[in-house]
Amino acid sequence: MMSMEHLTPDDLAAFLDGELPDDARASAASHIAGCDSCGAELSGQSAVKDALRALPRPVPTEADRASWMAAVSSALTPGRVVLLRHKKTWAAGLSAAAALALVAGVGIAVVRRSPTSAPAAGVSTVHTTRTSAFVAPPPGSILEECPPVAAGEPLILITAEDIAQAMSTLRDTCATAFTREGVGRYRRIYSDQLSAVQGADACLVSLYDQTDAPLLPVYAAPALYQNEPAFVVVFLTTFTSPASASDRLDERQAWVLRRESCGILNVVTG
């Protein structure tokens, strides 16, 4: 067959790469030997392949490697928490019932806390780096990316316990009040999403609808705004691509509402 008909580009690729079965390979070789068209296509693919193989391999610097090692070491260290800072004075305490909302795909905790709160016990290092998982809000959204944390600005630390409490309330809310049609198909409970956050283990419940995931922050913000300025921590669940029903959540992303100057801090205790 193959020796009579032109080879498809796909089969020529497989021929070039030694990925054709033995029997097909022999007839393909025989055809190519006598076919200028297939020969030219094969040469073209081969030239591209050679050019790609000749590319120099990018090599990270020692500083890059050290920075990755540090990030992993930090993640391996127990007691890592995700905090927010804010300059304004808020009513103390957590108003979970009014402040929690749930929109398909997003677990949202709104946390308010007094500025006089003491830093979390054992906090020794404050990193103001924003993780690569941080996503700029879509244009037109009422969300916006926080400005960088300026040196010397007073910080309000929301502790892991605050997050745990908010997430616990969120779980309850979710279990009792969430009936939105269309999300149920994808409803899952992920208790491991915040497993790296001390004090928040097994306390995050999240629903998500993969089809809506990229738009969720837009949906989420109006639902929880309620005319009250507040810290808003949005744990937006994402999925790996290509998406499939069996994908697990694998990233944690944090968003904050605009209006206030706020930032996201990784605080390492120890």
Add this chain to the structure above:
Amino acid sequence: MTDDELVEAHLGGDRDAFNELMSRHCDRVYALACRMMGQREDAKDATQEVFLQLLRKLDRYERRAAFKTWLYRVASNVCYDMLRRRGRQPALSSTDDDLPFVDAAAVEHFSAAEARPDVEKALARLPDEFRIVVVLHDVEQLRYSDIAEILDVPIGTVKSRLSRGRHELAVALRNLLTGEERPK
């Protein structure tokens, strides 16, 4: 120790095991990320994210495939997600079956050495789903079956994206070498 033994050691509480895994593979991940992200800073972020994800997911590694294959899978997904967030939506679609037969006359030969910057430029412009296959095969030199496993697609899709990717590269390179911009 093998990669799998290091995974076991890590899961058993050996804190050095993960660092060893990372030392072994970070160059590989970074190289892939550079080719996929097209920007060094993004590639650094992606590499870090890959290892942070790996850390969280290692207990789910089922050893159905080699650790390296699984690592590439995580890395590919991280790059895809970052590209998507950056605003370059990977056009994962069913169009692979509708590809036109490659016009052999469109492909002209070029010298690999003198075309290097153009090759990189053309590669960066390839659609993401083609670029990942081209990079995994022609740069990282993986087998079709491994790439199919990494991307969770049939081998036929790997083949077709590879040939299509190479063709687009050939056309783009011809345009770049003759001073034409590739049509958007």
